[in-house]
Amino acid sequence: MAVFVLSITAVLTAWCGFEASKWGGEMSIAFSQASSARVQATSAEGEARDARQFDLSVYAEWVRATYNGEQDLAEYIQERFTPEFTIAFDAWTAGGRVEAGPFAVPEYVPPGTVEAAELTERADAKFQEALTNNQRGDNYSLLTVLFALVLFLTAMSQRDLAPWARRFLLIGATALGAVGVVILSTFPIRI
Template structure:
C-alpha cells in the first residue's frame, strides 16, 4: 500500500455524522417554532399592557369625576352648615329647624352622630359618619386604576421576558447553523453542544412563563 493512498474511514463515522446532522436539523426546526411562539406571546402581552394602561387611565378619569362630585356635595353641605351655625348663634329655633330639615342625608347622619356624642367634635364634618356622595366611588375607581396600572407594568415585563428569550433562541439558531459549516469535528461538537445547552435552558425558562392566547 503506497503512502498516498487515503486512510480507511473509521467505522461508525458516517452514522455519527448523520446523527449530528439530524440533531442540527431538529434544533433548527424546533427553535424556529419556539422563536415564533415567543414573538407571538410578546405581542399578546404588549396588547394586554396597552389595554391595562387604557383601563387605568379611564378609571382615573372616572375617579376624578366622582371626587369632584364629592367636593361639590361637601361644599353645599358646608354652606348649609354655615347657615345653621348663624341661626344657632342668633337663637332662631325656627330657622334652625328649617335648615336641619334641609340637611343632605349624609350631613343628617353625621349631625345625628355628632349630636349623640355631645357635640364634642369640631362638627359633623369631623365625624367618620360623614361621607359625601362620590367619595367611596372615587376610592374604588382609584384603587382599580392603581391595580390596572400595576397590571400594565407586569404585562410589559412579561412581553420583555419573551423578547429576551427570543434573543437566546436566536443564539441557538446561530450556533447550530455554524456547527454545519466545514470545520474540524471537535469544533462542530462544541458548537452543537453549546446550542443544545442553550436550547434546554431556554425551554426550561419558557416553561415558567405565563401564556396568553
C-alpha cells in the same frame, strides 16, 4: 441534528415573539383600564368635593342662624340638610358635639367618596397588572433573543470548521436551547 435544532428553535422563537406581542396587548388594555378608572375616580372625587362644599355652605348658615338665636331659621335650614350630612349631624349631636363639627365624624361620607376610593383602588390594581404584563412581554422578548442565539450557534456549527468546533457549537446550541425550553415552561401563556 442541526436541522432538528434549527427547526425546533425557529418554532420556539416564533412562539416567543407571538407571546411577547400578546402580553404587550394585555399591557395596553390594562393601562387603558387603569386610565379609565382613574378618570372615573377623579369624577367621583369631584362629586364628593362638591357635595362637601354644599353641605359646608348649608351648615355655615345653620351655625349663623343658631348663633344669632334665629331658631326657626336654624330648624328650616336643618330640614334641608342632605341625607348624608343629616346622618353625620345626628351622630355629632348624639356624641355631645365634642368633635370639631359634623364633618369630623366618621359617619360623614358625602356621595362619591366610596366610589372614588373603589375606583382608585381598581386603577391601582389595573396599573400593577399592566406592569406585570409588560414584564411578561419583556421576558418573552428576552427568550426570543436567547433562541436567536441558539439559531446562530446552530448555523455556525454547519460552517467549514474543525470537527471538534462544529460539535462544540452544536452541543452548546442544544444545551442553550434546552435551558430556553425549561425557562419557557415557567412562563404564563396568553392565547
